[in-house]
Amino acid sequence: MSALTAALYGALIVYLGGWFLGHWIGNFSLLLFILTMVTMVYWFAERLKFKPAREAAARALEEGDRARRAQLAAQGIEKVDGDIAPAREKLLMQPWWLDWTAGLFPVICIVFLLRSFLFEPFKIPSGSMIPTLLVGDLILVNKFHYGVRLPVINTKIIDNNPVQRGDVMVFRYPVDPRQDYIKRVVGIPGDVVEYRNQRLTLNGQPVSLAAQGEYYEEDRLRYEPMWQEKLGAVEHRILVNPDAPSYFGGMPKNFPFADNCRYSAEGMQCTVPPGHYFMMGDNRDNSQDSRFWGFVPDANIVGKAFFVWMNFGNLGRIGPFH
Template sequence: MSSLTAVLYGALIVYLGGWFMGYWMGNFALLLFILTLVTMVYWLAERLRFRPAREAAAAQLEAQAASRRAELAKMGIEKVDGDVAEARRKVLAQPWWLDWTAGLFPVIVVVFVLRSFLFEPFKIPSGSMIPTLLVGDLILVNKFHYGIRLPVINKKIVQNNDPQRGDVVVFRYPVDPRVDYIKRVVGLPGDEVSYLNKQLTINNKPVPTSPLPDFYDEDSLRYAQQFSEKLGAVEHRILIDKDRPSFIPGNHVFPNSSACRYSAEGVSCKVPEGHYFVMGDNRDNSQDSRYWGFVPDQNIVGKAFFVWMNFGNLSRIGSFH
């Protein structure tokens, strides 16, 4: 078993090393699921076989020591060398390969349950959600707000709330579901969403906005026009870059792309059933539904709601809309 455990740990190190070096794309949810299963097998084996065997060996050791002492006592020898307690402790001790498998199972299973069904942490890698979320923000995502989904395959088994306009959601990128994206829900199933000349319109009604002081982006060292926007019941901030076009044409072929119409002014789309139209708050610096299409409901991971850490700016910690 020690050799098998060494091989498993070696495979884990190779997998994590290749993932870190960029040789392949990892799947943390799958990895955590496999680790939970493997450590559970070791944990059960420890409870049902290995620990009872060690306890039986320790009991036999004590019985043999007691028998030996009794025999020596009959011969008038009262003082006997040997520390049975120390020998018993060594017999009962877990070997390293159980300590690093069965011993880790309780921790891994708690992390697996929390991450799969309750809350999952993410790191913001890009500036597409500025000013709401900054690069380096570490956020929490509510995994049960939109329903309970099976881990790894992300299949919904219990329905809860539906995504609403203004929600900030994490989802599996439709182009490559191995990658997680974060955007704001703008259009619900059946909505007509237009972004023309930097004005967002939903069902032929302009989304209310009001100007705010310009936002200074410390990464790009530039100022951007900042507005307060109200989507449904959610009021949040967006950025507009007056020097960039409303829309950058490209090859916009994706599932249900026939529901979108493109022009020099921007794009208009009819959101299909079971799908959502999402956009970044940094409107002119975001690759979103305008470019790669709609987000299917089955791709949604959860609702982002809290910044739990930003090592460069502790004042970022707190909830957001």
């Protein structure tokens, strides 16, 4: 068993190393599920086989010692050298390969359940959601807000709150579901979304927009016009540069329900199909979103983002956001 455990740890190290070096894209949910299952097998084996065997060996040692002492006492020998306590302790000691598998099962299982059904941490990797979320923000995602989903396969088994316009959502990137993306929900099923000349229109009505001065993007070392936008009941800030080009070069793209979209030199218009959502970044001129790669199906939803729990470069970022 020690050789098998060493081989399993070796495979884990190779997988994590390749993931870290960028040789492949890892699936943390699947990895956590496998770790939970493997450590659970070791945990049950420890409770049902290995620990009882060690305890039986310790009892046999004690019984043998008592029998030896009784035999010597019958011969008139009262003082007997030898202390079996160290040997008994060694027999009861859990070997390393159980300590590093069965011993980790409770912790890994709790993390797996919390991450799968309650809250999942997520790190903002790009500036597409500036000014709402900055690169380096560590956020929490509510996994049960939209419903309870089975881990790994992401199949919804219990409905909860419906997706609302203005929600900040984490979802599996439709082009490559191994990656998680974060954007704002702009259109829900049935909505007609237009984005022409840097202006958003929903169902024929321009979305409320109010100037908020300028925002300084530290990463790009430039100022961008900032606006207050209202989607549904949610008011939030966005960056829109009226001088940026409206053309989405190369459109239309080849994505599911691409026939629902029309593109022109001024922008685009899409009708959101059933069971799908139209997503956009708050940094409108610096975001690859539904304008480029299409709609997000309900099956790809991970959860609703709602709280920045840490930003090591700016502790003032900690708190809820809209």
